[in-house]
Amino acid sequence: MSRTVLGLAAGTAAMTLVMATDACAAVLWDGDAAKGPGVFETVLCPSPGGVSVKNWGDAHGDFFEFLKPAGSERCEAHSVNRPELLRNDATLWFGWGSMTKTGNAQTVFQWKSNGTNDRNQQNYPVIMKVEDSRLKVWYVAPGERWVSIGSAPWAPESWHSVQLGITTSSADAGAAEVWLDGSRIARRTGIRTWDDLGNKPRWGTYGSTVSGVSSTNWIDDPTLGDTRGGVD
Structure with a gap:
């Protein structure tokens, strides 16, 4: 069965979807929770709270629980433990x-730029939020210009399948698309997706608007590959 992947259109800076077969798919990083939080480069969580491995005895097996207690802004996993896989022009x-406990877990994923303050031009080129029981996706351009690129209903206390495809580019030749439960809900091409010092993924629950309450995001089998079919 063919799957869509992001790729550069030959001879142009515009992005097009190209086809790749499952036989060509490669898993580059496997964040199986059975391996523990060491699959991430580091974890940014307060105590009490934090990242732990859970198993409810169902088909999901082991998965990660991100528990942000009241009084804190974030509980996030910070990058993969093989950061060399994250590169420009790829x-x-x-x-x-x-699965989130509520319909307001706020930021649940960031394609976060390395460096802080004047050491980056884009704090988070791609960001996802669970807000008002919707998964909302933004492209954030240099200068903190937020551009909504898609959203879809999100049911709390239910498992959802998410895939994010990024064509990395330090110019305006990148692309991003998001699939939720088998349907594409967001796509943007001709964008800058790789900052001066590079980027990394962050999963969890984060935001000043939820700092006063407890927030939980359960993450199952985070994976990095070179096609959507490889991480679906």
């Missing part, structure tokens, strides 16, 4: 299962 696909 096609990267991230896939994972997610």
Whole structure:
């Protein structure tokens, strides 16, 4: 069965969808929770709270629980433990299962730029939020210019399948698309997706508007590959 992947159109800076077969798919990083939080480069969580491995005895097996306690702004996993896989001028696909306790977990994923303050031009080129029981996706251009690129209903306390495809580019030749439960809900081409010092993924629950309450995001089987079929 063919799958769509992001790729550069020959001879142009515009992005087009090209076809790749499952036989060509490669898993580059496997964040199986059975391996523990060491699959991430580091974890940014307060105590009490934090990232732990859970198993409810169902088909999901082991998965990660991100528990942000009241009084804190974030509980996030920070990058993969093989950061050399994250590079410019590449096609990267991230896939994972997610279930939030409420319909307002706020930021649940960031394609976060390395460096802080004047050491980056884009704090987070791609960001996803669970807000008002919707998964909302933005492209954030240099100068903190937020552009909504898609959204879809999100049921709390239910598992969802998410795939994010990013064609990385430090110019305006990149692309991003998001699939939720088998349907594409967001796509943007001709964008800058790789910052001066590079980027990394962050999963969890984060936001000043939820700092006063407890927030939980469960993440199942985060994976990095080179096609959507490889991480679906």
